[in-house]
Structures are given as C-alpha cells and as structure tokens.
Amino acid sequence: MKYSHAAAALKKRSAVLRSHILDMMPPGKAGHLGGSCSIADVTAVLYFHHMNINEKDPKDPKRDRLVFSKGHAVLAQYAALVEIGYIDRKEISKIKSLGGVLQGHPDMKTPGIEAVTGSLGQGLSVSVGMALGLRMDGSRARVFTICGDGELAEGQIWEAAMTASVYKTDNITAVVDWNGIQSTGRLSEVFSIDRIAEKWESFGWHVIDIDGHDIPSIIDALEEADRITGKPAVILARTVKGKGFPFAEDSAAFHNAALDEQQFKAGREAVDQMMKEAKDEV
Amino acid sequence: MRYESLRNAYGRQLAELGSIDQRITVLEADLGKSTMSCLFQAEYPQRYFQVGIAEQNMASIAAGLALTGKIPFINSFAVFASGRAYDQIRSSICIPGLNVRICGSSAGLSDFGDGKTHQSIDDIGIMRVLQNMTVLSPVDAVETRKMVNAMAEHDGPAYIRINRNELPVLTDEDAPYKIGQMTIMREGSDAVVFASGVMVSRSLDAAQLLQEQGISLRVVNVSTIKPLDAAALKECCRAVKAVVTAEEHSIHCGLGSAVAEALRKERIPIGFVGIRDLFGTSARSYDEILEHYGLTAQAVAEEVQDTLDLN
Numbered sequence: 001m002k003y004s005h006a007a008a009a010l011k012k013r014s015a016v017l018r019s020h021i022l023d024m025m026p027p028g029k030a031g032h033l034g035g036s037c038s039i040a041d042v043t044a045v046l047y048f049h050h051m052n053i054n055e056k057d058p059k060d061p062k063r064d065r066l067v068f069s070k071g072h073a074v075l076a077q078y079a080a081l082v083e084i085g086y087i088d089r090k091e092i093s094k095i096k097s098l099g100g101v102l103q104g105h106p107d108m109k110t111p112g113i114e115a116v117t118g119s120l121g122q123g124l125s126v127s128v129g130m131a132l133g134l135r136m137d138g139s140r141a142r143v144f145t146i147c148g149d150g151e152l153a154e155g156q157i158w159e160a161a162m163t164a165s166v167y168k169t170d171n172i173t174a175v176v177d178w179n180g181i182q183s184t185g186r187l188s189e190v191f192s193i194d195r196i197a198e199k200w201e202s203f204g205w206h207v208i209d210i211d212g213h214d215i216p217s218i219i220d221a222l223e224e225a226d227r228i229t230g231k232p233a234v235i236l237a238r239t240v241k242g243k244g245f246p247f248a249e250d251s252a253a254f255h256n257a258a259l260d261e262q263q264f265k266a267g268r269e270a271v272d273q274m275m276k277e278a279k280d281e282v
Numbered sequence: 283m284r285y286e287s288l289r290n291a292y293g294r295q296l297a298e299l300g301s302i303d304q305r306i307t308v309l310e311a312d313l314g315k316s317t318m319s320c321l322f323q324a325e326y327p328q329r330y331f332q333v334g335i336a337e338q339n340m341a342s343i344a345a346g347l348a349l350t351g352k353i354p355f356i357n358s359f360a361v362f363a364s365g366r367a368y369d370q371i372r373s374s375i376c377i378p379g380l381n382v383r384i385c386g387s388s389a390g391l392s393d394f395g396d397g398k399t400h401q402s403i404d405d406i407g408i409m410r411v412l413q414n415m416t417v418l419s420p421v422d423a424v425e426t427r428k429m430v431n432a433m434a435e436h437d438g439p440a441y442i443r444i445n446r447n448e449l450p451v452l453t454d455e456d457a458p459y460k461i462g463q464m465t466i467m468r469e470g471s472d473a474v475v476f477a478s479g480v481m482v483s484r485s486l487d488a489a490q491l492l493q494e495q496g497i498s499l500r501v502v503n504v505s506t507i508k509p510l511d512a513a514a515l516k517e518c519c520r521a522v523k524a525v526v527t528a529e530e531h532s533i534h535c536g537l538g539s540a541v542a543e544a545l546r547k548e549r550i551p552i553g554f555v556g557i558r559d560l561f562g563t564s565a566r567s568y569d570e571i572l573e574h575y576g577l578t579a580q581a582v583a584e585e586v587q588d589t590l591d592l593n
Contacts, residue, residue, distance in 0.1 A: 108378040115349060119373040122342045126374055129346020129354075132331065136307075137350065156370075159339035167331070 006049060007215040012278035013083070014044035014215075018244045019271045020079035022264070024095045024102070030258040031095075033248055036075035038179040038212070038239035039146055045218040046144055047080040058086045058112045064141050065114045065130055069123020069157075070148035070177060071105040072256065074113075078102050081112040121154025123147070124174060128160050131169040142226070143172045150182030152193050158203065164232040165204030173225040174205075174234040178212065179241040181252045197236060205234045212237025245270050285448040289387055291423035292444050293318025295430040296355060300326045303434060305353045309333055309340045316446070317357040317387040337362045341370035341382070348380040353434060359393065360386025360402035360443050364409055372412055375439050379414045383433045384441045389419075390479065390530035391562055392446035394571040401562030402443070407535025409441040410508045416440040416461060417508040419478040419529075419537075422451045425505055428459035436461060443479070447568050450483050452503070462506045464514050470500035473524040473586045476515070478504050478537050480572070481528035481555065487579030492586060499586055507537055512544040519550060524589040528555040528582050530572070553589035555582050 017040045025031040046066055047053065054060035058081075068074050078095070081087045087101060087110065094100040101110050105118030114130075117123040127145040134141050151157060164172055176196065180187055187193055197207045206228045210217040218237070225233035241255070242248030245267050259267065300306050300322055307329045314320040314332070323330040333340045337358050344354035356363065363386040364371075375382045386405050393400045409417045416436060420426040426444065433440050440461075452467060467482060468489050477485040482503045489499040502518050504510070519525060525545060527538035533556035542552050557575050565571035572578060 115345065116373055116377045119369055122338075122370055122374050125339045125342030125370075126346040126349070128339075129343035129348075130350055131346070132343070133307075133347045133350025133352050136329070136352070139350075156336075156338050156342070159334075159336040160342070163333050163336070163339060163343065166334075 006219070008278065008281035010044050010049055010215045011281060012275070013048045014041045015271065015274035015278045016083060017044055017076055017079040018274060020082055020092055021075045022267045022271055023092045024075050024078065025259055025264070026093070027261045027264045028258050029096070030256055032072040032075060032256045033245065034181065034241040034251070034254040035070060035073040035148060035177065035179065037243045037245060037248070038241045039073050039177040040076045040243065041213050041215060042146070042175055042177070042218055042237055043076040043080050045215060045222065047084065049219060050222045051144065052141070053084065055084055062139065062141055065127070065143045067115045067117065067123045067127045067143065067145045068106055069117055069145050070120065070151050071117035071123070073146065073148070073177065074106045077106070077113070081110070084112065086112040120148070120151045121156035124157055124160035127172055128164050128169060131164070131172040132167060135169065135171060145172065145174045147174055147176050148182070149176055149178045149180065149187055149193065149196070152176065152196065153191055161200065161203040161205065168230050169232050170229050172232045173222065174232065176234060176236050177239055178236050179239045181241045181250070181255070183252065183255045185252050200234045205232050207234055207236060209236045210238065212239035213243055244274060283450045286423035286451050287448045288420060288423050288426045288445045289316070289318045291426040292385065292430060293321035295427045297321045297325045299430065299434050300329065303353065305351060306434065307331065307347055307352045307354045309344055309354055309356045311335055311337050311340050311358050311362070313358055313387070316359070317385060319357040337366040338370045341367040342374040344382045345374035345380050348382050353381050353383070355383040355385060357385045357387060359400060360389035360405040361400055364402065364405035364441070368408060376412045376414045379438050381437065382439050384439070386441060386443045388446040389443035390445065391571045391575065392568060394565045394568050397564040398561035403532045403557045403562060404535070405443055406507055406531050406537065410535065410540065414438050415508065416506070418442040418461065418506055420444070420505055421479060421482045421503045422449050422453055424451055424453045424455050425459065432459060432461050445479060449480055452482060462509060462511050464506070464511060464518065465503045466500060466518065467503050468499070468501040470498040471521055472498045473526060473590055474500040474502060474518055474522045475526045475528055475582060475586065476502050476504045476518070476537065476541050477528040478507065479530050481530055481577060481582070484577065484579045485528050485582050488582035488586065491579055491583045497586065497590070504537060507540055510540050510544055515541065515544050516548065519545070519548065523593050524551050524553065524586060526553040526555060526582065526585050526589055530577055532557045532559060534559060551589050551592040553585040555585050
C-alpha cells in the first residue's frame with residue numbers, strides 16, 4: 001500500500017486528537033463533541049501531513065492557514081495545536097474557563113488560530129480574503145477552510161463561493177464536514193440541503209467527494225485539490241458525527257452536550273482501543 | 283462660503299493613498315460610482331475587489347485581507363455598511379481588532395430622495411457600541427481628506443460616515459489633524475453645542491441667531507464620536523450653563539448619547555437635537571428633509587434656550 005506507513009501514523013495522530021477532545025469534555029461540562037470528532041481525521045491529515053507549518057512559529061508568513069468556519073468544532077483544532085506545541089498541554093483542562101487560552105469558539109489570542117469564527121457562515125469569506133491577500137504578495141501559502149454541512153444554509157457561504165470563483169482563488173480548498181446532522185437533528189429532517197455537490201459545481205468549484213474518515217482518501221483529495229488551477233476546490237468529506245465514540249456516533253444529542261461519568265469512561269476506553277489499534281498498525 | 287463634496291474628497295484621497303501605500307486595498311459592493319471608490323479602481327485595479335452586491339461577504343473578506351497585512355477599505359451606503367454587515371463587522375473584524383476601514387457613504391438623510399431604507403439614522407449607534415471601533419463623522423471635505431490619511435495609519439477598525447452632498451468648507455487645510463480631536467469652531471460663554479457633520483454649520487448659524495438675543499453659544503465640531511475625549515469635552519463645557527448636542531442621526535445611541543454618557547457626573551443640563559425615533563422618508567431636497575426632521579439652525583437655537591431655561 002502506497003500510504004500504509006503515513007496513513008498508519010496519521011491514524012495514530014487522529015486517535016490522539018480524539019483523546020485530547022475527550023479531555024476537553026470532562027464529565028458535566030458541555031462541549032461540541034460531535035462535530036469535532038467528525039472532522040478529526042481531516043484535521044489530522046491537514047496538520048500532520050499536508051499543510052506547511054512552522055512548529056516554532058505559528059505566525060510564519062509562509063505558513064498554510066486553516067480556518068474552522070464551523071468554529072464550534074474547534075476542539076479538533078485545539079487538539080492539533082497542542083500536538084504541534086503551539087498550546088501548552090495544561091490548557092486542555094482549563095478550556096472554557098475564565099482566563100484560559102482555549103475559548104469556547106476560535107479566538108485569535110490562541111496561538112495557531114487564524115480567524116475569529118463561531119458566528120457561522122463567515123469563515124469562508126475570511127479565507128477568500130486571505131487567499132486574495134496571499135496571492136497579491138506572490139505567496140505560495142494555501143488556505144484551508146472547514147465548513148459544516150448545516151452551515152451551508154448560511155447565505156454568506158454562497159456569497160464567498162461566488163467570489164472565490166470570480167477571482168479564481170485556486171489557493172483555497174474548502175472541506176465540508178458532511179456528517180448529515182446539525183444542532184437539532186438530521187439535515188434531512190431539519191433543513192434538507194440536497195444536491196450539495198451540484199451546488200458547489202454550479203458555483204464554479206472543483207468538487208471531490210470522499211469518505212472523510214479514510215485517511216488515504218483524505219490525502220488523495222487534498223493532493224487533487226492542489227493540482228486544480230484556475231478555480232477553487234471543495235472536498236465533500238462524508239463523515240459520522242461523533243466518530244470514534246460509539247455512544248455519540250451519528251447522533252444530534254452530542255452536538256453540544258455534557259458527558260456523564262459513564263460516558264466519559266466509555267469514551268476513554270474507546271480512545272484507548274483506537275490508540276492500541278493505531279499502534280499495532282504502525 | 284465654499285462648498286465641496288465629501289465623497290469626492292474621500293474617493294480622491296483614497297486613490298492618493300493608494301500611490302503611497304501598497305497595502306491599501308479597496309472593496310466595493312456595486313456602489314462605487316456613489317461612494318466614489320471608483321476613483322481608486324481607475325488607478326489601482328489590482329488592489330480593487332468588486333465583490334458584487336454582498337456587503338456581509340465584503341466585510342469578512344476585508345478581515346481576511348487584513349489578516350495578511352493589507353489595509354482594506356470597504357465601501358457601501360452607511361445603512362448597509364453598518365447594519366447589513368453588522369455581525370460580520372462584530373465577529374470577523376472587531377473581536378480580533380483588525381485594521382479594516384469601513385466607509386458608510388450617503389450617510390444620514392443625505393440620500394434624501396431614496397427614503398427610509400437608504401437613509402442611515404442609526405449607523406453611529408450601531409458602530410459605536412462595538413468594542414475596538416473608532417467612529418468618525420467629518421464636518422467637511424477638508425477634514426474628510428485628513429481623516430482618510432489618519433485612518434490608513436490607525437491601529438484597529440475604523441468607521442467613517444460620509445455625506446452624499448456638498449457641504450460648506452469650515453476647517454483649515456493647514457490645521458493639524460488627529461483622530462480623537464474636537465475643535466472649537468466659535469467661542470461662546472452661555473452654552474455649548476457639540477455638533478457633528480452637517481449640524482456644525484447649522485449650529486454656527488444658530489449661534490448667530492442666538493447672538494441677536496444676547497445668548498453666547500460655543501460651537502464644537504465633534505468629528506470623532508468614538509473614542510470620545512471626555513477630558514476635552516469637559517474642558518469645552520467650562521463656564522457654560524447648558525450643553526446641547528446636534529447630529530443628523532437618531533437621538534438614541536448617537537453623539538448625544540455619547541456626550542451624555544461622558545458628562546453623566548457633571549451638574550449641567552443637556553439637550554438633544556437629532557432625529558426623534560423615526561425612520562427617514564423621501565424628500566425633494568436635502569434642506570427640505572433636514573427641516574422636516576428639525577435639523578435646522580432654528581431648532582438648535584430653541585433647544586439651547588430650552589436647556590438654558592432648565593437652570
């Protein structure tokens with residue numbers, strides 16, 4: 001297998017990210033477990049395989065940028081930033097506390113966070129602005145943006161999609177975390193957004209449709225997006241909300257919820273199993 | 283009295299800045315021939331981004347440009363620049379304190395024909411409530427040019443409201459300018475009026491009317507609504523017995539409110555001249571609509587007398 005070694009190492013990385021995410025969800029403290037875990041594998045591949053980053057300097061002008069437009073899933077990004085070393089590991093337990101570095105939604109005071117998001121629909125526009133600015137400077141840095149599928153109901157997403165197409169910002173790649181569930185239920189029941197691929201295509205984007213938990217597919221998709229010139233690319237990552245934690249998988253209940261002691265314990269066991277499997281593969 | 287267009291002054295100064303600083307970028311949502319950002323477009327098309335009729339997108343794109351070290355100016359009518367894109371300005375721009383400049387053009391009632399959807403009687407309030415936001419309201423074309431230059435150098439987000447019409451030139455081309463200053467336009471000893479924009483010239487006329495009645499009115503141009511220099515404001519109140527504010531904006535949340543907040547511990551009565559909790563309306567001329575909403579020299583003079591009578 002072409003990717004066997006890299007993929008196994010990345011699988012371990014994503015297990016570590018899920019472990020950190022769980023640690024940001026101590027029993028009784030609410031957090032956005034579901035959407036953070038659905039995007040954890042894509043996040044691991046971006047930070048630990050695909051993106052150019054400088055471990056010593058989160059502000060290196062040449063760095064690739066990652067913007068979580070679905071800001072509530074930032075636990076996955078925090079976990080990666082801890083692993084890179086931008087954020088002290090001790091901050092994990094202090095998440096969402098007064099004076100803590102890790103805010104409930106992305107804040108630029110946190111090292112490695114590139115934009116303020118959380119009010120949905122804005123991150124793709126901010127990313128388009130970054131892409132235009134980097135292009136003006138002749139920079140080769142790329143911009144990656146994570147959008148939620150429920151977030152696609154925000155009209156501004158499509159304003160940004162049009163602008164990226166008009167200005168041919170091929171230095172931007174969007175990833176839609178297509179987990180099929182939004183805050184209050186399934187998209188199909190709450191607000192059914194269909195023909196998502198056709199929508200992006202008709203807005204002038206190159207569309208790549210993948211299994212968002214299959215690491216070789218994520219690697220391939222990001223490389224394909226890089227090869228596309230003259231237009232932006234979007235990866236529709238088919239994912240499972242809460243992926244990795246059986247009690248939370250494919251459920252709206254853990255969009256933003258507190259775990260009880262039993263769930264936290266089950267979560268720890270699931271993470272241990274993930275780590276063990278990943279270790280065996282490496 | 284010489285009259286000059288503020289929006290032409292704005293557009294020309296923006297283009298001028300473009301030649302000095304490569305970081306200046308300009309974004310437009312299809313109103314460039316009204317906001318006069320078209321003058322920058324003609325000179326620097328590579329640094330001009332037409333984003334279509336999408337003000338929210340424009341504000342967030344500007345945030346992204348600022349995050350790569352650019353100094354973006356976004357342009358629209360004041361009502362859309364402030365209200366339509368409010369959450370984008372709040373979240374994408376003000377929370378991180380980015381160097382985005384927002385031009386709210388055709389501000390106040392100055393787009394007199396287009397009616398209530400296009401007249402901004404609340405933009406100052408909307409922008410003033412935002413932490414990190416600097417709010418500017420130039421009195422004339424000369425001050426507009428100086429403000430545009432100062433905005434380029436300024437650290438943090440800034441909003442400028444630009445009148446659509448030609449207004450009398452009241453300030454001196456050679457006088458130094460810095461954001462935050464307030465300027466005594468006429469000395470007086472009985473009362474002080476803090477005015478902004480078109481209401482400065484109306485207040486100077488009011489001072490003339492009051493002089494005939496033996497009342498001496500100090501007139502102050504408050505062109506930086508936020509941050510408001512409380513010490514300077516109090517200094518401008520020295521020896522007077524009444525304070526009046528005059529603005530082409532709702533009396534809620536605008537200059538009047540800002541002055542009242544700053545003087546809340548002073549024992550001095552305060553009167554407001556502004557729009558009384560009403561939306562705009564179409565009119566045939568700028569003077570006609572200002573009179574309709576009581577934004578006249580006579581109204582300022584009466585408010586000064588009423589406020590003095592409270593003593």
